Amino acid sequence: MKKIVVPVLILTFVFNSCRKNSENELTFWAMGVEGENVSKLIPQFERLYNVKVKVQQIPWTAAHEKLITAFVSETLPDVFQLGNTWIPEFVAINAINPLDSLIALTQINLDDYFSGILESNKINDVLFGIPWYVDTRVLFYRKDLLEKSGCKNPPRNWNELYNCSKKIKSLTSNYAIYFPTNEWIPLILFALQNKAELLKRNYTEPAFTDSQFINAFEYLSKFYKEKLSPSNITEVTNIYQAFEEGYIAMYITGPWNISEFKKRLSENVQNLWMTAALPSPDDNYPGVSLAGGASLVINKSSKKKNLALKLIEFLSRPEIQIQFYQLVGSLPSRKSAWNDSIFVNDVHLKAFRIQLEKTQAMPKLAEWENIMISKIQKYVEEVAAGKMTVVEACKKLNSETSILLEKRKHLVEIGAL
Amino acid sequence: MRDKTNIWIVFTFLAPALTAIFLFFIIPVVSAFLISFTDFDIYTLGDFRRLRFIGIENYLKLFKDELFYKALLNTFYFVLVGGPFSIFVSLSTALLLNSQLIKFRKIFRTIYFLPVVTTIVAVAIVWRYLYHPRFGYLNYILSLFGINPIDWLGDPVFAMPAIIILAVWKNFGYNMILFIAGLQNIPVELYEAADLDGASSWFKFKSITLPLLAPTTFFTSIMTMIGYFQLFAEPYVMTQGGPLNSTLSIVLYMYQEGFRWWNIGYSVSIAFVLFVIILIGTIIQFRYEKKIQY
Numbered sequence: 001m002k003k004i005v006v007p008v009l010i011l012t013f014v015f016n017s018c019r020k021n022s023e024n025e026l027t028f029w030a031m032g033v034e035g036e037n038v039s040k041l042i043p044q045f046e047r048l049y050n051v052k053v054k055v056q057q058i059p060w061t062a063a064h065e066k067l068i069t070a071f072v073s074e075t076l077p078d079v080f081q082l083g084n085t086w087i088p089e090f091v092a093i094n095a096i097n098p099l100d101s102l103i104a105l106t107q108i109n110l111d112d113y114f115s116g117i118l119e120s121n122k123i124n125d126v127l128f129g130i131p132w133y134v135d136t137r138v139l140f141y142r143k144d145l146l147e148k149s150g151c152k153n154p155p156r157n158w159n160e161l162y163n164c165s166k167k168i169k170s171l172t173s174n175y176a177i178y179f180p181t182n183e184w185i186p187l188i189l190f191a192l193q194n195k196a197e198l199l200k201r202n203y204t205e206p207a208f209t210d211s212q213f214i215n216a217f218e219y220l221s222k223f224y225k226e227k228l229s230p231s232n233i234t235e236v237t238n239i240y241q242a243f244e245e246g247y248i249a250m251y252i253t254g255p256w257n258i259s260e261f262k263k264r265l266s267e268n269v270q271n272l273w274m275t276a277a278l279p280s281p282d283d284n285y286p287g288v289s290l291a292g293g294a295s296l297v298i299n300k301s302s303k304k305k306n307l308a309l310k311l312i313e314f315l316s317r318p319e320i321q322i323q324f325y326q327l328v329g330s331l332p333s334r335k336s337a338w339n340d341s342i343f344v345n346d347v348h349l350k351a352f353r354i355q356l357e358k359t360q361a362m363p364k365l366a367e368w369e370n371i372m373i374s375k376i377q378k379y380v381e382e383v384a385a386g387k388m389t390v391v392e393a394c395k396k397l398n399s400e401t402s403i404l405l406e407k408r409k410h411l412v413e414i415g416a417l
Numbered sequence: 418m419r420d421k422t423n424i425w426i427v428f429t430f431l432a433p434a435l436t437a438i439f440l441f442f443i444i445p446v447v448s449a450f451l452i453s454f455t456d457f458d459i460y461t462l463g464d465f466r467r468l469r470f471i472g473i474e475n476y477l478k479l480f481k482d483e484l485f486y487k488a489l490l491n492t493f494y495f496v497l498v499g500g501p502f503s504i505f506v507s508l509s510t511a512l513l514l515n516s517q518l519i520k521f522r523k524i525f526r527t528i529y530f531l532p533v534v535t536t537i538v539a540v541a542i543v544w545r546y547l548y549h550p551r552f553g554y555l556n557y558i559l560s561l562f563g564i565n566p567i568d569w570l571g572d573p574v575f576a577m578p579a580i581i582i583l584a585v586w587k588n589f590g591y592n593m594i595l596f597i598a599g600l601q602n603i604p605v606e607l608y609e610a611a612d613l614d615g616a617s618s619w620f621k622f623k624s625i626t627l628p629l630l631a632p633t634t635f636f637t638s639i640m641t642m643i644g645y646f647q648l649f650a651e652p653y654v655m656t657q658g659g660p661l662n663s664t665l666s667i668v669l670y671m672y673q674e675g676f677r678w679w680n681i682g683y684s685v686s687i688a689f690v691l692f693v694i695i696l697i698g699t700i701i702q703f704r705y706e707k708k709i710q711y
Contacts, residue, residue: 065676072462093463182659232571232660237549366459370678381661385573403478407456416467417460 024051026307027077029067032060034081034133034294037327038315045314051307071095078302079311082129084120084295089366091123092417097298097305099127105306106313112334116291116359123364129295130312133321133330136289136359137185137252137278138351140261144272145172145249154276156285158193158219165228168249177250178236179220179229181384184372185290186252190216192360193280193287199401203365204409206401208394217383217390224384231384240264243273252278254292258348259329275351277358291359293333331356367404375400449685457682475686485687487662488670491577495666496645496698499581503641504634506589511596512626526597530590537587541654544583545570570656573663580664584651588644592637599633600626635706639699646695667691 030038035057042053056077058066064086070076071093082090090096103110110118113131121129141154146164149171155161165176179186191198196212199205207213223229229248236242243251244265261273280287296312298305314320321332322340331352332338343349362368379393388396411417428435453475460467479485510529514522532540547555548569556566569579603626611621627634648666652658658665658673667687675684 068459068462068679089459092460095463232568235550235568235571237545237551367678374673374678378662381659385661387661407458407460410469411460411467416464 024049024307026051026053026079026304026311027056028053028311029056029058029077029080031058031063031081031083031294033328034330038324040327041315041320041323044320045311048314049307049310053311067095068093074301076299076301078299078304078308079296080299081132081294082297084117084129084131084291084293085362085369087121087129087295087297088123088364088368090297091128092366095300096128097300097302099130099298102298102305102309103127103130106309108313108316112336114291114333114335114356114359116288116361117293117333117356120291120361120364121295129297130316131333132294132296132315133324134333134356135254135256135292135294135331136352136355137189137254137292138289138355139276139278140243140251140253140257141274141276142243142246142249142269142272143274145246149249154274155279157279157283157287158281161279162219162222162228165223165250166226169226169228172246172249174245174247175230175235176228176248177223177252178239178242178248179223179252180233180236181224181231181381182233182377184376184380187217187220187376187380188362188372189252189278189287189289190220190281192290192362193278194219199363199365199405202412203363203368204405204412206398206405208397208401214390214394217394220380221383221390225386231386232381244269255331255349255352256329275348277351277355286355286358288358288360289355291361293331365408367408371401371404375404450689452682453686453689455682457680457685459679461681462679471682475683476690478683479686479690484662484665484670485667488665488667491663491665492646492648492667494577495581495584495648496642499584500638500641500645502581503585503589503645504592504638506585507592507637508596508630508634510589511593511600512622514593515597515600526594529593532587533590535587537650538654540583540587541651545655548579571660573661576656576660576663580648580651580655583655584645584648587651588641592641595633595637596630599630603629631706635702639702642698642702643695646691646698 028038028042029035035055039055039057042055045051046053054077063083067076067080067082067086067090071090076095082096087096108130110127114134117131117134118127121127121131139154145168146154149164149167151160151164151167155164161177168176188198191213194212194216196210196216197207198213200207224231230236236248239248239251240260242248243261258275262270265273277286278289279285296315298308298312302308315324316334318332318334318337318340321334321337322342324330325332325337325342331349332343337343338353343353375397379388379397382388383390383393408417454470454472455461456469456471456474513519514526514529519525547553550556550566550568550571553569555569559565559567567575569575607625607629608621611625616624647668649668649672652664652666652669653672656664658669668691671684671687671691674680674687
C-alpha cells in the first residue's frame, strides 16, 4: 500500500503545482532592485482588492532570455515589467496586450506622463505599456574643475561642451569627459539631438549616411581624437574613483548614479559635483536625451486582465510612486509625483526634472537593440580606436544594418507588421 | 524463427537507451539541421507563418559575414596558440611533479589542479584585477623590467593573449593529471636500461618518455582541441568578445546570434560549420596519430 501512496502523493503535488493559479491570484514579474522591493508595496494592494499577488524577482542580466522563454512556453505572468526599449520586440511576438481601450476604464491620466517616455510605449500609435519609472541621461560634472578651467556654467550647447572640455584638459592634463566606447549612448544622444532620423520608411531602411548622423558622429569622434575622452574602456575601470581623482570631470549618466555618487565619493568631493541637463547642438537648451525607463505591461493571454490593470493603476498612483522612489530610487513616471517636496528639494534631481520634459523615443522595432549593440557600438569602438574614419564607419553601418532589416522589410512589404 | 525473437529481445532491452538517444539527440540535431535552412527569428516566435525556408541562404550569408571570419580567425588563433601552449605547460609540470627531486608533490599537484575546479566567473574577477592597466599586478611586474604598462583587456592586440594565458592557467591542471598518469605507466626498467647505457636525460626524454607518452598526448591534444574550439566562457565573462571583437569566438558569436538576438536559424548554421571544422580537425589528428603509433 505504502508503495502506491507515495508516488500518488508526489504526482498530485506535481500536478497541483502546475495547475493554473486560482481566481484572485495575480502573478507579477519585476526585475532587479525593483523586483526586490516592490513586494513591500504589494500588501496595500492586496488588502484593497482582497487578492493575492505573487511577485517574482528576475535579475536584469537574465531578464530578456527568461521573458522570451516564458513566452514560448506560455508561462508569462499576468503583469510584468519591461524595459521600454523591449516593448517593440514583445509587440512583434504578440506577447503583450494593447492598452488603449482598457485604460479608459481606469483613473490613469495619460496627460500626467512625460510625453517622450509615453511615446516610447506606443507602437503605431497604440499604447502597450504604462511607464512605471523613468530614466534619462544628464550631465554629471565636477563644479570645481569646470570653474577652475574657466567654464562658468555647465555647457549649454555643443560648442561650449567642446571648448570647455579642451580647457579642462589643459588644466588637469587628464581627460575632460568620459564617453565609454562600449556604449551606444553618447552617439545616439548626439544623433537624436542633431535630429538624425536613424531609420526611415517605417524603420525598414537605415539612414546612417545622412548628414545629421554623420555630423553627430564627427562631433563625438573629435573627443576621442583630441584625447578629451578616454578612447578605450579599460582606462576607467572605476568611474567613481576616476571622478573623484579628477581623472574625468564630466560624465553623462542616469539617475541611479546620484545615490552611487553620494555613497561612493569621499566627503571632500561631495559638495563639488552637480548635475545639468544635456547641451544642445543649437541654442535650444536643453538638448534631447533618452526616453528610458521601464513600463508595466499585461500578458496578452492573461485571463485576469482587469485585475492586472488594477495592479498597474495602483502602482501608478503618485503617492505609491513616491514610496517606490524612497525604496529603490527609481524616478516616478507621473509628473504630479514630482511636485512632492522630496523631489523639489533635491538639488541633483532638478536637472532630471528639466531633462525629462525633453526626451525622445528611439526607433521602435524589435531589431533596434541588436543594431545599437552589435553595430553602432562596434563602429563607435572602431572610430574611437582610430581604425576607421567616421564616413567609412557610417557606410559600413548602413550596409550591415540593411542586411539586418531585410526580414522586417519583407514583413512590412507583405503587410504582416 | 529463433533469430527473429532474439532481435526483438535485443530491441526491447535497447529500447530505453535508444528512445533517450532518439528523443534527446537525434531529434534535436535533425531539427536543428532543418532550422538552419530557415530564417527562424524573433518574428517567427510570435507567428509561425513568418518562417521562411531560405535554403542555404544562412550559409551563404555566413561566408560573407566579416564578423564570422573574425570569430573564426580568433578561434583558430586560440586553438593553434593556446592548445600547444596548454599541452606544453601541462607536460612540463607533469614532468616536474613526476621527478623524484621535488618534495611535497601531492600538495603541488592539488594546487595546480585547483584552477580546474574553481568557477570561471570567480576566476574572471581576480584576473580582471591582475590585468588592470593601471593597478594590475601583472603590469607591476612588467614595470620592474622597465616594460611600459600593457592594456591587457583593452588593447585588441593583447586581449587574445590575455584570454589564452587565463585559459591555459585555468585548464592545464586537468591535462597535467592525465600526463602524470601516463608517465607513471612507463616501465621504470626502460629508464634503468638507458641509464646503464649512459643515456643523457634529454635523450631519455626524447626516446623513452615522449614515444611512450604518445597515446596520452594524442588523447589530451584531441580533447584540448575540441574543448578549445568551443571557447566561450572565458571571453564571455572577461571581455564579452571585445575590444573590437578581438576575443569573439565562434561559440560566443553563435550564442549572441541565437540567444541574444534570437536569429536561431543563422546561429544554428554557425553551429554546423563549427561541427564540420572540429570534425576535420579530429580526422587530421587521427591520421597523424596512426603514423606515430608505437
